[in-house]
Amino acid sequence: MAVEERTSDELSISLQNEEKPVQMMFQKSAFKMTYIGEIFTKILVLPYISEELNMIIMLPDEHIDLKTVEKELTYEKYIEWTNPDMMDEEEVEVFLPQFKLQENYDLEEVLRSLRMTDAFNEARADFSGMSSRRDLHLSKVVHKSFVEVNEEGTEAAAATACRFMVLCKSLTPCFCADHPFLFFIQHSRTRGMLFCSRVSSP
Template sequence: MMIREHGFQYYHDDLLQFTALELPYENHSFKMIILLPDAKDGLNTLENNFSKINLHEISKNMTQHYIRVKLPSFKLEQSLQLKETLSNLGSPTMFTRAANFSNIVEDGNIYASKVVHKAYIDVNQYGTEAAAITKMEFIPRRARSYTDFIVDHPFMFFISTRYNTIIFVGRMTAIIN
């Protein structure tokens, strides 16, 4: 279980009934945005309204809050063979001897045999794998009020660039404490 108390970007959508939390990666080039439905059984409803979710608008409307985050540990790995997909998208020649990669190698005498895309996400008690950073935090002398963000039911998440280009979408349907 990852537990953090820190200032995070936060947003609640009353209409679609979910809360969004942004967890930035170390270099701030990427971020994980968690969409947690208000209802414990609300993931299907959230996914059915997916076309109404605008990540750019969510990010724009987020505000800084001091959040106590409790997020279960999870690890996702996926490998996809892209040969068929790239061929269907208009690049079938790259997998034949007729391929022209002269801009990559001098004689251009190569062609692709396969293309594999691998995705890996690991969230653990230290944070996300790419977000393991060392920080110094100061504790104010007065009590600080927290907003709790406790992930104890199914949710969806995005990994995106700082410009909100989505590079990975995932969903967790079983939370094991």
């Protein structure tokens, strides 16, 4: 099946409450899911094909601002809310937009705030464990992050898409990410968080 046959144009509500056409992916399968009443948010776990990693999506109810969830979120609550023992595995219809995120970060200020200052100072930097040169020091530290989610990127995306209004009339629970959400990439065995971000407008 060609990639373009797995998606269809759907209307997604952006952060500014305006509708815009985006490519929505669909799969009906059994996934772990729960609902956190204190923040009015659904949590869905999408395993990658290798099962070494999971994508965890936190989708607030439509009337809940994403910032409200972000203010309540701590690492301790993340661990509590994503505890596999607190989730039910059930068949669910998942609608997820294709999206791509890319960001560059200058880490010098962050590292200096962590008291890593000598490395940036030409007179005090000591990289003798890495090189015999005595004049090495850091001039810049840059971190680049890139995440792309499409049909080939997660197991949950490899199915034929159908129209949302038709499918969600069935009795099967529906998880439709057509408004802002948070997502996390997690190491499934240790539950360690490898990446986190928000999608506010695909």
